[in-house]
Amino acid sequence: MKWNSRRALALALLVLSGFGAAAGQRDSAATIRGWTILSDSVPDALAVIDAARGYDINHLQLSHELVHDLRELRDAGRRDVVRQLVDAAHRAGISEVVLWDHALYDLSYYPEEFRTGPDKTIDLDNPAFWNWLKQDYRQLLDTVPAADGIVLTFVETGARAERQHSATLVTPQDKLAAVVNAVADVVIGERRKTLYARTFSYTHAEYRNISGAIAKFARSEVRLMMKETPHDFFLTHPDDFLAGTIPRPTIVEFDVGAEFNGQGLIANTWPEYMLRRARSLLERPHVAGYVARTDRYGGTRVIGRPSEINLLALKRYVEDREVTAEEIYDEFIAKHYGGGARPFVKAAFRSAFDIVTSTLYTLGTNTANHSKLDYDPYASSYARHVSGKWIDPPVVFVRHDVDREFHYWKDVIDRIAPPWAKSPKGMPQLSEVPWVTERGWLHAEDRIDGTTLDYINREKMHGIGLAQDAIRSLERGRKTLRDETYEDLYHYFARTELTARLHRAVAVSYFGFRLYARGPAFHTPAFLETVGQAIDEIPDLARAIREYPVKPPAGQWNWVEDADAAMRVYQQITGGWPAVTHGVANPYAGVKFPRGGDRKPGDRRERPRPSHR
Numbered sequence: 347m348k349w350n351s352r353r354a355l356a357l358a359l360l361v362l363s364g365f366g367a368a369a370g371q372r373d374s375a376a377t378i379r380g381w382t383i384l385s386d387s388v389p390d391a392l393a394v395i396d397a398a399r400g401y402d403i404n405h406l407q408l409s410h411e412l413v414h415d416l417r418e419l420r421d422a423g424r425r426d427v428v429r430q431l432v433d434a435a436h437r438a439g440i441s442e443v444v445l446w447d448h449a450l451y452d453l454s455y456y457p458e459e460f461r462t463g464p465d466k467t468i469d470l471d472n473p474a475f476w477n478w479l480k481q482d483y484r485q486l487l488d489t490v491p492a493a494d495g496i497v498l499t500f501v502e503t504g505a506r507a508e509r510q511h512s513a514t515l516v517t518p519q520d521k522l523a524a525v526v527n528a529v530a531d532v533v534i535g536e537r538r539k540t541l542y543a544r545t546f547s548y549t550h551a552e553y554r555n556i557s558g559a560i561a562k563f564a565r566s567e568v569r570l571m572m573k574e575t576p577h578d579f580f581l582t583h584p585d586d587f588l589a590g591t592i593p594r595p596t597i598v599e600f601d602v603g604a605e606f607n608g609q610g611l612i613a614n615t616w617p618e619y620m621l622r623r624a625r626s627l628l629e630r631p632h633v634a635g636y637v638a639r640t641d642r643y644g645g646t647r648v649i650g651r652p653s654e655i656n657l658l659a660l661k662r663y664v665e666d667r668e669v670t671a672e673e674i675y676d677e678f679i680a681k682h683y684g685g686g687a688r689p690f691v692k693a694a695f696r697s698a699f700d701i702v703t704s705t706l707y708t709l710g711t712n713t714a715n716h717s718k719l720d721y722d723p724y725a726s727s728y729a730r731h732v733s734g735k736w737i738d739p740p741v742v743f744v745r746h747d748v749d750r751e752f753h754y755w756k757d758v759i760d761r762i763a764p765p766w767a768k769s770p771k772g773m774p775q776l777s778e779v780p781w782v783t784e785r786g787w788l789h790a791e792d793r794i795d796g797t798t799l800d801y802i803n804r805e806k807m808h809g810i811g812l813a814q815d816a817i818r819s820l821e822r823g824r825k826t827l828r829d830e831t832y833e834d835l836y837h838y839f840a841r842t843e844l845t846a847r848l849h850r851a852v853a854v855s856y857f858g859f860r861l862y863a864r865g866p867a868f869h870t871p872a873f874l875e876t877v878g879q880a881i882d883e884i885p886d887l888a889r890a891i892r893e894y895p896v897k898p899p900a901g902q903w904n905w906v907e908d909a910d911a912a913m914r915v916y917q918q919i920t921g922g923w924p925a926v927t928h929g930v931a932n933p934y935a936g937v938k939f940p941r942g943g944d945r946k947p948g949d950r951r952e953r954p955r956p957s958h959r
Contacts, residue, residue, distance in 0.1 A: 378442075378597050378635025379664060380405030381657075383431070383647075385901070386412050386424075390647040391431050394640050395438050397649045401661050405597075405635070406435045407497055409446035411643055416447040416486040416496070417455065425489050432492045444495040444540060449525050452504035463511025470512040470521060476528050483532040487539070495540030496533050497571060500526050501556060502546045508555065519558030527564045534567050542597065544571040545588070548730060549778045553588060560592055570596040571637065574623050575736075579605050580712050581703055582733040582742065585623060590630025598627045602648055602656045603639040606731075607706060609717050610646050610653045611898040611905050612842040613698035613816070617674040620659035628663065636660055642717075645899030652695065652838060654678070683831055690823025694816035694839055700746065701816075704809035705846045708802060708853065709758045710742035717903035719849065719911040721856050723927050728759055728767035729775035746808040748801050755787035761798040762857065765790060766930035773928070792933060794860045796868060802857055803876065806850030813843035837896040841905065844894065848887045852912050854880035855939075859919045863934035874940075881939060884916040 381403050383391045391412070398406065412428055419425045428445065435443045453461060453468070460468050460475040468475060487493075500507065500522055507525045508518035515521045526543055533541045543560070547553045553576075560570065572589035573579065579601035589598055600623065601607075604614045628636060638660055641647040648654045655678040662669045662677075675692045683691050706714040711732050715724040734740030734754025742758075743751045752758050759768075766772030768788045776783060816839045824832050858877030861868050888909035898905050918924065925935040 378405045378637070379403050379661070380407060380442075380597060380635065380637030382407040382409055382599075382637055382639045383412060383641065384410035384603065384639060385641045385643050385645070385647065386427065387645055387647075388427060388430070390641065390645055392434060394647055394649050395431065395434050395440070398435070398438055398440055401657060403440055405442045405444070405637060406440045407444050407446065407637055408432070409497070413445045414448065415451060416445065416483070416489075417451060419445075419486060419489040428490050429492065432490060436492065442494045442540065443492075444497050444542065445490065445493050446497045446499070447529075448499045448503040449529060450503055450505040450507055450510070456505070468505065468510040470507075470510050470524060471514055476524075479528055480532050483529060484536070487532070487537055493539070495542065496529070497542045497544050498526065498529055499544045499546055500559070501552060502548070517558070518555045519562055522555060522559035523562035523564075526559070526568065527562075530563070530565045530568050534565055540569065541565075541567070542569045542571045544599075545573075546577075548577055557588065557592065560594070563594075566594075568594065569634070570594050571599055572596055573599045574601070574627060577736070578731065579607070580731060580733055581607055581619065581699070582707060582710055582712065584733075584736050585626045587736075589627055590633040593632055595634035596630075596632050597634055598636045600636055600638040600660065602653065602660075603642040603646065604653065604717070605639075605642050605902070606712055606714060606717055607702050608842075608845075609642040609901045609903045610648050610651055611717075611901070611903065612845050613695070613701055613813070613839060614648075614653040615655050615695040616699040617655055617659035617678075618671040618696075619699055620656045621663055621669070621671055621674075624660060624663040625667075629667075636664075642901040642903070644901040646901035652835070654682075655695065683827060683835075686826035687823050690819050690826065691835065693819040694835070697812045697816045698842075701809045701812045701842060701846060704746040704805045704812075705849045708762060709748070709752055709798075709805065710744050711754060711758060713762070713853075719852060719908040721853065721915070722764055723766075725767060725773055725775060725928065728763040729773050730778060732759055732779075734759075735779055744801075744805065746805040748805055748808075750801075753787075755782050760788050761793050761795065762802070763788070764860065764927070765792050765933060766927045769930045771928070772930035792860055792864060794857055794864070796861065796873065799854070799857050799861055799873075803850070803854050806846065806853055809846040810843065810850055813839060813846045817843060833896075841894065841896075841898060844887065844890060845905070845908070847883075848891065848908060848912055851880045851883040851887055852915050855884060855919055856915055859923075859937075859939050860934060862939055863923075863937045877939065878942075881916065881919060884912050888912045888916075 379402055381394065381398060383394055385391065408428055408431055413419060413424065419428060432443045456468060460472060460478065463469045507521045510521060512521060515524055530541050533539050545556045547556060570592060572586055574586060575583035576586050590596055604610055608614045627633060638657060640649060648657065655674065658678050659674050662674055675695060676688060679688045679691045706712060706717060713721060713727045732754055733742065740754040741751055742754060768790055770776055782788060820835055820839060854877060858880065862877065891906060891909040919939050920941065922936045922938050923932055923934050925932060
């Protein structure tokens with residue numbers, strides 16, 4: 347799709363969804379206040395449920411490690427845990443407890459007698475398949491009868507409905523809607539439970555399929571759940587453009603668990619950000635409320651930790667549309683740390699957004715792998731997750747001691763992406779942004795340059811400075827805090843500062859190494875000194891992380907493993923870069939950055955001829 351047609355597409359979707367006729371209306375059910383528990387840690391889940399009453403939570407979702415697909419509830423152990431949590435939530439006064447599901451499952455789940463389409467796809471024209479599917483849902487719902495409903499992700503699932511065979515369901519939208527309608531017949535029609543259709547999309551074309559499918563939902567009772575951002579939870583993404591524009595009750599999904607943004611293991615305290623999203627999304631015509639993720643697996647629950655402040659921001663906004671971030675800071679800090687600590691803790695907390703967006707992000711776009719350190723070979727940072735995918739025009743103004751505007755593709759991705767990430771072979775995700783290649787915004791060769799490296803260094807140093815300022819603020823307020831509380835906050839921000847230092851060392855080393863490999867013209871004394879020092883810092887920082895005395899709980903992101911990731915980069919830079927990445931030959935294969943006294947301008951002694959040439 348052409349870039350300049352995307353705005354027209356968004357407007358067309360609004361018209362097709364009935365937005366124009368319904369403008370100014372609000373669904374009467376605009377009272378849903380929900381949380382989602384992802385972790386299968388029962389003690390953590392019970393702690394979240396216990397805290398829900400204080401936040402007026404009336405809706406709870408159990409997902410991911412608890413129940414990602416309903417079929418998982420055939421496992422007795424998992425089923426018992428889910429039943430326990432459903433009952434605990436009801437006892438805590440939560441009126442609606444719903445379970446996650448994804449349909450269709452992998453093709454292998456379905457009997458061969460229904461897989462008679464081309465390439466053994468499901469024949470959706472076979473009535474027996476739909477009878478089997480409904481009976482399967484009846485049996486699965488029977489495993490946890492106390493659950494009040496289902497959250498159904500119906501796109502981007504195992505056996506994608508739109509890829510199955512049908513001569514009568516002629517469009518992807520028809521096939522997607524047929525699945526939702528069949529599930530709704532059982533969940534709503536027979537069991538009188540609630541069904542939320544949850545959307546998920548990688549591309550604008552998939553959003554067209556979603557909106558078209560929703561228009562074909564047969565039951566008006568089917569509700570919607572949409573994320574705060576298009577595709578996934580990035581701090582630099584725009585607000586989701588579809589949420590609240592379709593005339594069905596919709597809940598907006600917020601990620602307080604910070605999947606891509608630190609997972610609560612580093613500083614994730616940003617009520618300003620939460621309020622900004624809430625003011626945009628929760629005031630849309632058909633939004634019926636919100637649901638916020640409360641963890642990112644394992645022991646990463648935000649309840650009882652600093653990032654719980656983001657849950658408070660949502661609660662207070664629903665109660666008072668005029669509430670300010672200052673009021674939320676003051677209330678949360680006074681309650682958890684004492685009024686005397688307010689100025690010191692607030693100064694530390696309010697720095698979190700800029701620390702994370704200059705550490706886990708690079709020049710306005712996320713460059714972390716679900717919060718993990720991974721500049722290469724993680725692919726999604728250079729195509730799928732780029733915020734410019736959803737912004738027209740695709741520009742961003744980066745502060746962080748950089749203070750300039752960038753074009754996401756021409757100025758950022760074309761410079762920071764390695765060559766394999768700009769090749770369709772190495773990066774199939776480029777097919778999701780065809781206008782980028784059509785307009786020639788990316789070049790096959792490595793385009794990293796000294797100016798971009800300087801911007802990256804300045805941005806990463808900015809994050810370090812903010813983290814160090816936060817620690818100093820806590821130290822000034824130490825006497826206002828209980829010893830145990832001070833220690834918790836100190837280690838929270840000390841880990842944040844160590845993370846920022848590691849990212850700066852690895853980023854300057856990785857991008858600097860690639861610039862070094864471009865040739866002697868770039869080997870100035872200042873360049874060699876800056877990059878060389880960054881490389882030399884990696885082993886010490888990795889050791890500091892491994893030996894850090896108070897490690898955070900592990901979730902999807904295991905903070906300690908960043909030390910191993912950093913050392914892999916160090917070993918490749920100093921020992922010779924791999925010949926191939928994702929099937930694409932690297933132009934700097936075998937290149938080594940010189941060590942110590944060997945760093946001389948124009949020195950080629952440790953720059954062997956690439957092995958693929």
